[in-house]
Amino acid sequence: MDCYREQLPVPHAHFFQGVTEKKENHHHYLLGFSKPLNGNSYDGHFHYVEGLTTFENQHYHRFYVQTGPAIPMLDGSHYHLFFGKSYRNYTEAEPPEYGGVVYSVQQKQVHHHLFSGRTSGPIGY
Template identity: 80%
Template sequence: MNVREPLPVPHAHFYQGVTEEQEGHTHALLGFSKPLNGTSFDRHYHYVEGVTTFDNNHYHRFYVKTGPPIPMLDGTHYHLFEGKSYRNYTEAEPTQFGGVVYSPQQKKVHQHLFSGRTSGPIGY
């Protein structure tokens, strides 16, 4: 009979971060990581994805993997992350109801580097 060790409790993290300034503006990032089984010492990581805040008439999509857990004195952990947003127009096309409108002509685009950290685990 093969006995398997139980998996660590699944958990997620709240995350927040900010982009570097490009084209005279920044964006904030916040949300929840994808849940995962892991401990403070097993080198697991989470995926963080979403859209930035809507600033300067546009937002950016982002998708990044966190670094490994950083243990805290209380036995929990947090993660750091950094990455680069997807490109978006420097001067956004006007929209009546929001969303993304693509220009028929080539337009200048930009993207932002960003970094942030997660909270401790949610779901333990």
């Protein structure tokens, strides 16, 4: 029995970087690598980017977002744009007694940041 299997595009990832809006007198940077995915420059695929922002003003924020579709470049490769909103964190961080995250038992003001950025070209093929 003949079995035909369509060839999948090569899996790849992207380096990404971005910056948050300035809020509460500070901003954060985002950088890392997207989740790998099979795709090419013309199929409209997307990636997920997630992580922690840089540590500013005694705190960081978690983020998780899907990129936009692949944007072809003249050399045949592609990149992605992304934007989103970070998870909330305290506006004034709790002092850690033993390191790590300490949550307040009192109601405290929190904030989040909007962010945007772009990826590099593909890494992995």
